[in-house]
Amino acid sequence: MSALASDTALPLLDIAGLHYRYPGARADALAGLELSIAPGEFVAVVGANGSGKSTLARLVGGLEKPAAARRAWACGHDLLTEDGRLEARRDVGVLFQNPENQLVAECVEDDIAFGLENLGWDPAAIRARVDEMLARFHLQDLQFREPHLLSGGQKQRTALAGVLAIPRRALVLDEPTAMLDPAGRAEVLAAAARLRDEGLGVLYITQEMDEVLDADRVVALERGSVVYAGGVTGLFEQPELVRRLGLGLPPAGELALELAHRGRRLEPLPLSVDALVAALETGR
Amino acid sequence: MSAARSGAARSGAAPTGGTSLPGMALECRGVGFTYAEAESPIPALRDVSFALESGGTLALLGASGSGKSTLLQVIRGLDTAEAGAVLLDGAGPGEAAYLALQRQVGLVFQTPELQLFASTAREDVAFGPRRLGWSETAVEAAVDEALQLAGLPAAEFGDRHPYALSGGEQRRLALAGVLAMRPRLLLLDEPFVSLDPATRRELAAILARLKGAGVTLVLATHDVDLAWALCDDLLVLDEGCVATAGAWSAGPEGARVLAAHHLREPFIVDLWRRLGRDPALAPRTAAEAADALS
Numbered sequence: 001m002s003a004l005a006s007d008t009a010l011p012l013l014d015i016a017g018l019h020y021r022y023p024g025a026r027a028d029a030l031a032g033l034e035l036s037i038a039p040g041e042f043v044a045v046v047g048a049n050g051s052g053k054s055t056l057a058r059l060v061g062g063l064e065k066p067a068a069a070r071r072a073w074a075c076g077h078d079l080l081t082e083d084g085r086l087e088a089r090r091d092v093g094v095l096f097q098n099p100e101n102q103l104v105a106e107c108v109e110d111d112i113a114f115g116l117e118n119l120g121w122d123p124a125a126i127r128a129r130v131d132e133m134l135a136r137f138h139l140q141d142l143q144f145r146e147p148h149l150l151s152g153g154q155k156q157r158t159a160l161a162g163v164l165a166i167p168r169r170a171l172v173l174d175e176p177t178a179m180l181d182p183a184g185r186a187e188v189l190a191a192a193a194r195l196r197d198e199g200l201g202v203l204y205i206t207q208e209m210d211e212v213l214d215a216d217r218v219v220a221l222e223r224g225s226v227v228y229a230g231g232v233t234g235l236f237e238q239p240e241l242v243r244r245l246g247l248g249l250p251p252a253g254e255l256a257l258e259l260a261h262r263g264r265r266l267e268p269l270p271l272s273v274d275a276l277v278a279a280l281e282t283g284r
Numbered sequence: 285m286s287a288a289r290s291g292a293a294r295s296g297a298a299p300t301g302g303t304s305l306p307g308m309a310l311e312c313r314g315v316g317f318t319y320a321e322a323e324s325p326i327p328a329l330r331d332v333s334f335a336l337e338s339g340g341t342l343a344l345l346g347a348s349g350s351g352k353s354t355l356l357q358v359i360r361g362l363d364t365a366e367a368g369a370v371l372l373d374g375a376g377p378g379e380a381a382y383l384a385l386q387r388q389v390g391l392v393f394q395t396p397e398l399q400l401f402a403s404t405a406r407e408d409v410a411f412g413p414r415r416l417g418w419s420e421t422a423v424e425a426a427v428d429e430a431l432q433l434a435g436l437p438a439a440e441f442g443d444r445h446p447y448a449l450s451g452g453e454q455r456r457l458a459l460a461g462v463l464a465m466r467p468r469l470l471l472l473d474e475p476f477v478s479l480d481p482a483t484r485r486e487l488a489a490i491l492a493r494l495k496g497a498g499v500t501l502v503l504a505t506h507d508v509d510l511a512w513a514l515c516d517d518l519l520v521l522d523e524g525c526v527a528t529a530g531a532w533s534a535g536p537e538g539a540r541v542l543a544a545h546h547l548r549e550p551f552i553v554d555l556w557r558r559l560g561r562d563p564a565l566a567p568r569t570a571a572e573a574a575d576a577l578s
Contacts, residue, residue, distance in 0.1 A: 048480040049451035097478065152348035178478050181348045181506050183546040207480050248481030251509060251551040251570070258574030273551065277558045280577065 012201035017070035047221035048246030062088030099155035153184020307339035314368030343515035390467030396458035430464035452483030512550035
């Protein structure tokens with residue numbers, strides 16, 4: 001436990017020169033990674049398949065041990081120590097892609113209570129916290145539903161409610177909408193947007209470029225290193241870098257690039273449908 | 285999105301090797317299916333009827349749990365319709381040709397790379413054709429062709445261990461394993477899930493090439509933009525029932541059906557409407573849209 005843990009002015013994540021290699025692998029999955037997140041900051045993480053995004057999620061959540069790092073702090077806990085990783089697991093919530101793998105209990109409310117029971121909370125406190133989470137994620141009507149009867153979006157909201165039932169300071173969402181239909185995706189995005197308003201630091205890993213538009217900052221990974229960290233438009237205004245990283249632009253941006261190839265350049269590059277419509281209408 | 289068409293144009297439409305891959309007509313007539321093992325059985329498919337002509341491309345949309353995967357499994361013959369019938373090239377179950385036709389239906393499961401098992405890419409792809417009893421020469425030719433189609437040329441990738449490939453390469457290798465059996469009807473269950481945008485573009489280009497070669501395609505997906513770029517027909521399922529089936533029109537009726545089932549319109553259709561253009565005439569790809577707007 002670090003004395004820094006209670007100092008909210010410090011970054012929630014402060015990572016420098018971090019390396020990690022899977023057993024038997026020939027190359028580092030994370031190679032000198034740098035990353036910091038302030039309280040209340042919503043940071044998108046993008047990169048090709050295999051660039052290290054999910055490995056990053058596991059390390060930040062205290063689920064793996066870094067091979068080496070100059071600094072590796074998560075919510076004031078040193079990820080280089082066993083104790084620090086255990087503390088980080090409590091303060092940093094991690095939600096993975098497939099909701100099927102994350103629900104363990106017989107019904108929705110038992111699932112939300114699961115982590116609190118493991119932490120030894122007393123039953124009255126658990127009851128109050130579970131009711132709070134059911135209300136916050138609009139799950140009251142599904143309280144006693146068995147997980148396998150839930151839709152994908154409902155499952156992922158239940159998993160998120162379970163992760164956040166334990167009071168967290170930072171949250172890592174690892175492609176939380178990838179397996180969901182459009183309605184489920186909208187549910188999870190709305191829930192994630194509320195978290196940032198509540199002051200949590202959020203690391204949002206995604207392959208959906210239009211989801212990146214809502215982030216405060218974006219971090220792009222390539223072979224386990226950060227090759228871009230900064231504003232969202234700053235990344236998308238470098239189409240060559242975006243292509244090299246195996247990414248794309250949001251659909252409006254892709255269309256604007258096609259227009260630019262045909263000699264019709266829109267400035268600044270529109271990234272949303274609204275911006276594209278506005279740019280096309282003023283340009284005529 | 286644009287890569288689907290432009291990629292096809294760049295790489296040439298038909299697969300090489302003199303083995304054309306003709307399509308297969310598909311028709312479902314009143315198909316019903318219920319999962320027997322469920323505690324309280326809910327019909328997964330109810331009276332599903334639609335027709336897709338040979339070489340047609342069908343987008344299968346609908347919420348999670350609407351029956352998309354079940355329908356693909358029933359068409360493939362892994363599950364048997366308890367009501368109605370799946371007709372392949374007009375033939376129904378019980379007709380002499382049916383089993384042979386069923387073998388020409390390929391199904392690419394969700395996250396198919398989880399089923400890779402052999403120690404080289406070539407061996408993994410050879411598994412299916414060998415099981416069909418083809419001669420070793422024929423198997424070899426089919427494997428080379430399938431690897432080529434999937435963008436994993438045998439000379440470079442054939443001897444690699446499947447687990448040494450990237451996630452996107454593994455997905456394409458699993459696709460090659462199905463293509464090697466020369467399916468005339470190819471069913472794909474969420475093929476784009478968890479792929480990065482570049483790999484999605486590559487996969488979309490491969491599917492566009494198969495379409496160009498005349499293979500009948502059924503694409504179950506939540507990615508309405510990629511579906512719009514590739515598919516001429518639309519089938520929306522809602523709790524196991526057909527909500528709409530037929531040519532995918534972006535006119536008012538198409539918009540109404542998508543909205544009624546919590547599906548968004550393709551980005552380009554939305555754009556066309558907001559620009560005051562006729563959404564029924566919206567192009568399919570960003571490249572075509574840019575041609576119209578520049």
